[in-house]
Amino acid sequence: MPEQPYSRARLEESLLGAAPELSTDELAQVVEEQLDIEPEDARRFWRALGFPDPGSGSAFTSHDVDALRVVSDLLSEGLVDRDTLLRMTRAIGSTVSRLAEWEVNTLVGRVEELESGDQATGSRIGSALRLHDGVGRPFEALLLYAWHRHLSAAVARVEALGARDEDLRTTEVTVGFADLVGFSAWSNEHSQEQIGRVVEAFEDRASDAVALHGGRVVKTLGDSVLYVCAGPVAAYDIADDVVREVGGDLELPDVRVGLATGPVQLRLGDVFGPAVNLAARMTSVARRNRIIADQRTADLLPAEQFQVRVLPARPVRGFGDLEPVAVRRR
Structure with missing residues (x-):
């Protein structure tokens, strides 16, 4: 047949x-x-x-x-x-x-x-x-x-995250938001194939960093990655790896990472709450290949391990004037 x-x-x-x-x-x-x-x-x-x-x-x-x-x-x-x-x-x-x-x-x-x-x-x-x-x-x-x-x-x-007894879907975490700098303008000057390779490389390296330090990738949006961690130290270490692996690669755009800590709602595999929005907004005031945090995150980082520097207040959409904090390991 x-x-x-x-x-x-x-x-x-x-x-x-x-x-x-x-x-x-x-x-x-x-x-x-x-x-x-x-x-x-x-x-x-x-x-x-x-x-x-x-x-x-x-x-x-x-x-x-x-x-x-x-x-x-x-x-x-x-x-x-x-x-x-x-x-x-x-x-x-x-x-x-x-x-x-x-x-x-x-x-x-x-x-x-x-x-x-x-x-x-x-x-x-x-x-x-x-x-x-x-x-x-x-x-x-x-x-x-x-x-x-x-x-x-x-x-x-x-x-492990210590979800509140009254609502197992509400817990406090540190949220990280990694964003490629100027990606829209960069993508206008490169081919679709190049854009695809860059997005894949960015997501792969960010995801590896998140997994290595025990975080969870919540979602990827092409030029950005949203992740959560039980605490700020692991969230910072992820951000540091991302800056080194992505920002340190001359073939990739620069990157910046915002960190914020606070209660979030866990629903439909996603996370919701002011800390999520703040972490994303923080990237708008961060310098290239730098990590910036809110005051809550900075306060929770061990002083003997981290240097923190409060930056001048600047407007952050949806939050008014805030004083972001530059953080790095000693």
């Missing part, structure tokens, strides 16, 4: 584990007949994952039914309510969407290499299929492993 030609449909079937065979109406009928949830709830969870209405064509597989069965069983057990499950689903959708984009963008180059080599299939889809067949299952196992490890670390952080 001749091999099936490479096609978008074949790649989709390989990625989904089955060919789409159910329309929205047909899925709704299955939900009504087999599951203990309403079709509207099924649509809410689909949207919470980040997907639009697929229209009238065949878009769903038996695996979609299995996923909705998991939702139905969880709600029936009553351990989590509908709103909590929707928030968890939205978190999964948002995180995995970014991961999928990252994975595909990373592997695009490898697809091009395979198609230009002696093992070319004659189709980019063919090489994509080959990559998925070889990488898909191992990466799936690695993803599950990483999730368990990060889940354990997240639980430990809630305890």
Whole structure:
């Protein structure tokens, strides 16, 4: 039997584990007949994952039914309510969407290499299929492993950060905000490929520094990285590493880091509170390749280890006139 030609449909079937065979109406009928949830709830969870209405064509597989069965069983057990499950689903959708984009963008180059080599299939889809067949299952196992490890670390952080008894989602941390100086102007003068390499190098080095000193990267925004630490010493050490590894590289733009300490809300994998905003605003008054902090952070740094210098008051958007503090190790 001749091999099936490479096609978008074949790649989709390989990625989904089955060919789409159910329309929205047909899925709704299955939900009504087999599951203990309403079709509207099924649509809410689909949207919470980040997907639009697929229209009238065949878009769903038996695996979609299995996923909705998991939702139905969880709600029936009553351990989590509908709103909590929707928030968890939205978190999964948002995180995995970014991961999928990252994975595909990373592997695009490898697809091009395979198609230009002696093992070319004659189709980019063919090489994509080959990559998925070889990488898909191992990466799936690695993803599950990483999730368990990060889940354990997240639980430990809630305890280690001393979350307030009245609200486990509120705790005091030191927030760090690292920002590439003049990145918008710099990017206007360089190619898209150069911009991509710089952003990747910046995020890689910043993330390594955060991991090394026990912090957590909350999010990256291309030209900036937001992270949190249990205390200001680790937050400073991260900032110092970032300045040295990024600011000290002549092929990368300069960098500046703002630090602020205070209570934050931990929600949806993000952090919220005045300390987050202040750390970001601090970078607007920091010099190139320097670390600047608020007074609370400076007061918490051990005096025998750090030199602090209060700078003249200057306006900080949203906070009025503040006296930022330049900090460095003795």
